[in-house]
Amino acid sequence: MRSQPRFHLLSRLFAFAAVFFVALAQAESAEQEVFGTAPDGTQLQWVVDTPATPGPWPTILVIHGGGFKGGGPGSGALCARDLAAAGYLALSIEYRLAPNGSLPGQVSDGRFPQQSDDVKMAVRAARSDPRCNGQVGAVGGSAGGYHTAFVAATGSYGDDRIDVGVSLSGAYDFSDSSPDPGLNPFIQDATNYVGVPASDTAALRAASPVSFVDATVAPLFLINSAQDPMPISQLADMTAKLDSLGVRTYQTLTLAGSLHAFDYWATVKDEVIAFLGAHFSGVPTPTPTPAPPPAEGVAQLLNVSTRAHVGSGDRVMIGGFIIRGALRKEVVLRALGPSLTQAGVQGVLADPVLALYNSAGHLIAKNDNSTALPQNLVALGLKPGNPSESIISVTLVPGSYTAVLSGAGNSSGAALLELYDLSPTGSTLSNISTRGEVVSNDDPIIGGFIAGGTKPAKVIVRAIGPSLALEGVTGAISNPVLELRNSDGSLLFANDNWRSDQEQQVLDTTIPPRDDRESAIVATLAPGNYTAIVRDSAGASGVALVEVYNLPND
Secondary structure, three states: OOOOOHHHHHHHHHHHHHHHHHHHHHHHHOEEEEEEEOOOOOEEEEEEEOOOOOOOEEEEEEEOOOOOOOOOHHHHHHHHHHHHHOOOEEEEEOOOOOOOOOOOOOOOOOOOOHHHHHHHHHHHHHHHOOOEEEEEEEEEEOHHHHHHHHHHHOOOEOOOEOOEEEEEOOOOOOOOOOOOHHHOOHHHHHHHHHOOOOOOHHHHHHOOHHHHOOOOOOOEEEEEEOOOOOOOHHHHHHHHHHHHOOOOOEEEEEEOOOOOHHHHHHHHHHHHHHHHHHHOOOOOOOOOOOOOOOOOOOOEEEEEEEEEEEOOHHHOEEEEEEEEEOOOEEEEEEEEOHHHHHHOOOOEOOOEEEEEEEOOOOEEEEEEOOOOOOHHHHHOOOOOOOOOOEEEEEEEOOEEEEEEEEEHHHOOEEEEEEEEEOOOOOEEEEEEEEEEEEOEOOEOEEEEEEEEOOOOEEEEEEEEOHHHHHHOOOOEOOOEEEEEEOOOOOEEEEEEOHHHOOHHHHHHOOOOOOOOOOEEEEEEEOOEEEEEEEEEOOOOOEEEEEEEEEEOOO
16 A cells, blocks of 8 residues: 555544544433443443434444454444434444453453454344344444454344445455555554464455355445555455355445545445445335234235145246234245145155245245254144155244245155244235246146135235246246135136236236236135135146235225
């Protein structure tokens, strides 16, 4: 790094002074709380900036820099204030410091991985905080940018991994101090933090985010300046690794000048807040007033099941659902194959594998073979009938989710995908769908659902085929036919080509199928069990999608 002009140093000092005085003002109104205790007994605190709107809120950890050996929550005070104004709960955290820094009561050396452990503790504490809606992101500067990238690339979603992160002038590869290590204090801070000499590049790289990141990394916004004190190679190292993994959920920004980390926050805050809102699962923008829980007796969709043939590629079974409301929902998903033979189903999938993803495409949970099960699932009778079958039990925040049922080793066969709502009050399931393969008229897609509550539920059921090609799906059926039957198998409605029947009712829903050959049924259903069956009008095979959407009652 080239030496910086004197006026540049002065501008940095003035920027620091501005942040310092804002931090003092903030400290008079923001709350300081203990969020955890490190293994050495150090009490770890965060400063809380609370939105003015009703909670719970998506939450952002604001992570300070300071060369891993200094700094504190006050350096991100402007950032925290702006995040709170945008509707996020902002928690400015502290973590143990490397030599010669320390927190009050700290007896450990604060070197790698102690600081990362502290940040992960903060992620868990934030996620379980009643003020948080279950979603946690981070904005970090300099060393805090390193910590943001670290907790975006490691840990488990829904636990100690963040859902989205923004790194301001972050460090990503401690083994690379180019272009000018002789003038760059970066290498001194990195070696001090890891506790090894500069010659031990293996240990330095092993402590770097580029060594941990894989295709499941949380969405990241990586920002620096053109003459940033952080070596420009750090950003290049990280983006090269992300590109090699095929990651498409990251964004970069390089600013003119030489400001560093939170010094340029005012310039980037609008883009950062937009990025956070776009990538939080199920939260396009912070919601000022959460939707109230459904009133007692309100009609809603409950348990869902779909039986179809499972193949490979586009022919795996894909189930989608949305959780609406303000509260988390406990659900169970099951993928059944071998036990279907007890119901007379032939050619079953021998070893179904089940995976659950959020709306950003991140894997939340995966299961192949149900072995140890929580006792409550056994008591509820949800234990699969065969140990080769799969089950996922999870509590989810409101948002959109996708379950994928495939066969181990790309095997194929008939399978059943089930979704059970274990907490039907507070939040609701809506817009349920399953994509699978129609084999023949005798082997269609069979989608079952329960209309819950005590009042009739108005729904639109759709059978989609040709328009799947617009989404890049190959081999879709060309003319889907839809039947809706009640719990005793009686035919309630049937449709082939949605404009042929109920055209105006379907148009009034504002979600008619995109292709006239596709089918739709609008119905008001009494509480109970229902089955939607999808075939091809000519008995052909191919991929199809069956969907059930809640509609407002007239």
